[in-house]
Amino acid sequence: MSNKVTKAIFPVAGLGTRFLPATKSVPKEIMTLVDRPLVQYAIDEARAAGIKEFIFVTSRGKGALEDYFDHAPSLEDELRKKGKDDLLEVLKSTYMDSGEIAYIRQHKALGLGHAVWCARRLIGDEPFAVILPDDVIAAETPCLQQMVEAYEQTGGNMVAAMEVPQDKTSSYGILDVAEDMGQLVQVKGMVEKPKAADAPSNLAVIGRYILSPAVLENLNDMQTGAGGEIQLTDAIAKEIGGSGGVYGLRFRGQRFDCGSKAGFLQATVAFGLERPDLGDDLRRFLYEVVSAEKAAE
Structure with a gap:
């Protein structure tokens, strides 16, 4: 098994109901933040971290997302004729080469854990990243790159973590910390969306993960957790105390919840x-x- 992280899963099957009526016809992931779609920020972050294979878990109605990464010869020709070379370069930066990107359908909305499990055959026996495009992170060193650098030292499983107000813990997966090493923490437990009084800490998991293939095996059980969904947090928690262990990385940067x-x-x-x-x-x-x-x- 290679220890290098070259594959990333992007779960983008959600309906984006909080952004209706826009998401009636436009997938939330290609709504523009300034002048780039949300998903482009996620792709750029993944590339900076050395990701070579991009796996999108989609659902019905996401055709525009797939088209976004395709080549656009007629638009290229138009820009070339008009001498708009700068825009031509911007356009080319959105392209994905053949074989670099794959799409898997999640036919039922059974939770984040299920969405990740849908991509299991494309992951095989390798560590992999998971990126949630809703979480946009402004950082001098991209968040996933920070995680990859830390993972090279720790191995195992790693989640991005940030401090949240105690009264907001019910919106996140929360870490129970065994050892706090500053930027890195060793995890002894993970609780999905606990009430503030029950939260073991205020260190929340946000949408970046580096996971071992063992997590996919754990998801085979299809056990439901919080909200009646198959939770990725639960499958990661089963690796605590195992040979690789689970770590949280307090990333350097500012996270924006673009799902709201x-x-x-x-x-x-x-x-x-x-x-x-x-x-x-x-x-x-x-x-x-x-x-x-x-x-x-």
């Missing part, structure tokens, strides 16, 4: 402010809005 409208708007502002071509105008506009609100108080 508020998080999507916050990410749009944050990424817009970082853009050299947009930052000054956006900053000026935000200043004027805040100033007007203060004046009205």
Whole structure:
């Protein structure tokens, strides 16, 4: 078994109901954050971490997502004729080579664990990453790259982790920490969406994972957990105390929950402010809005 992580699973089968009516015809994953779809941020992060094979777990109605990564010869020709070389390069950055990307259908919405299990035959006997495109992370070193670098030292299984307010623990998988080593923690338990009073810590798992193929074997049991769904957290927790163990990495960066409208708007502002071509105008506009609100108080 290779210890190098070259495959990543992107679970994108969700209906995106929180973004209706937009998601009636547009998959949530290709809704644009500034001028790039959510999924492009995830792909770029994966590539930076050395991922070579991209596996999308989709569902009915995701055709536009598949088209996004395809070549567009007529659009290329049009841009070339008009001398728009910069836009042509942007367009080419969205392409995926033949054999680099695969699509698997999840026919029933049975949970994140089930979505990952659907890709088992394409993973085989190798460690793999899981990236949830809803979680967009602004970081100097991309989050998955930080994890891959740490994983090379630890092996086993690794989840990205961040501190959350105690009253928000019921929205996350929460780590029970055996040993806190600073940026890395060794995990002795994982609890999916505990009540604040029952949470073993406030260290939450967010949508980045590096997992051993043993986790896929654990998912074969099809055991349901919180919410009556097949939880990925439960399958990872079975590896605690095993030969590889489970670790949490406190990543360096800011995470935006783009599965929520508020998080999507916050990410749009944050990424817009970082853009050299947009930052000054956006900053000026935000200043004027805040100033007007203060004046009205």
